[in-house]
Amino acid sequence: MTPLQRILIVDDGARETDAALSAELAELGYASVTASLEATDEVLAVIPTPKAIVLQVPRGADAAERARFERLAERLRANREETSAPVIVADAATLAAPGSFARLIEAHVGAGALAGPDR
Numbered sequence: 001m002t003p004l005q006r007i008l009i010v011d012d013g014a015r016e017t018d019a020a021l022s023a024e025l026a027e028l029g030y031a032s033v034t035a036s037l038e039a040t041d042e043v044l045a046v047i048p049t050p051k052a053i054v055l056q057v058p059r060g061a062d063a064a065e066r067a068r069f070e071r072l073a074e075r076l077r078a079n080r081e082e083t084s085a086p087v088i089v090a091d092a093a094t095l096a097a098p099g100s101f102a103r104l105i106e107a108h109v110g111a112g113a114l115a116g117p118d119r
Contacts, residue, residue: 004029004030004031005029005030005031005051006030006031006032006033006047006048006050006051007025007030007031007032007033007050007051007052007053007054007105008032008033008034008035008040008043008044008047008050008052008053008054008085009021009022009025009032009033009034009035009054009056010034010035010036010037010040010053010054010055010056010069010072011034011035011036011037011055011056011058012036012037012058012061012065013036013037013038014058020034021034021054021056021090021095021101022034024101024102028101028102028105030051030105033047033050037055037068037069037072040072040076049084049085050085051085051109052085052086052087052088052105052108052109053076053085053086053087053088054088054090054105055069055072055073055087055088055089055090056090056091057069057089057090057091057092059091059092061091066091069089070089073087073089086108086109088104088105088108090104
């Protein structure tokens, strides 16, 4: 059995089933781990290196909450030696169009990202 590419999804912990990226990732052939913003470092310490890290800013997030996600993105990008995975910030506007999440993953992970598991 070939292992699936893994993506870490970081959110605010209040998961809305109609906005869950895990189902869309499964349709694209990815395995996903979803963690809260506060648990990101702990989760990264125990899971195999993800193919990408998606920071899912919740719908209706105020400026302070958006800033928390942006600070985490900056810190993760600055510490690239910890993980080579691209850090993607996605909000409701980014994900509104059909197929936008697939295009977002492809743009950050590469054209072959949607082709299947890591070899």
